[in-house]
């Protein structure tokens with residue numbers, strides 16, 4: 001399920017699998033579908049991402 005998140009008074013839609021945020025729900029849904037199916041992100045889709053969650057930017061290990 002795509003999650004909605006408010007950032008700076010804007011609604012973003014987050015892919016639940018990779019956590020990337022998109023302006024359009026449709027794009028987030030596409031990303032999530034892709035992530036679930038392939039276990040990886042599609043560069044075609046993730047280049048549209050406007051929000052990166054913190055763990056995504058840092059290396060946690």
Ligand SMILES: [Zn+2]
Pocket residue numbers: 015016017018019020031032035041
């Ligand atoms: Zn994703």
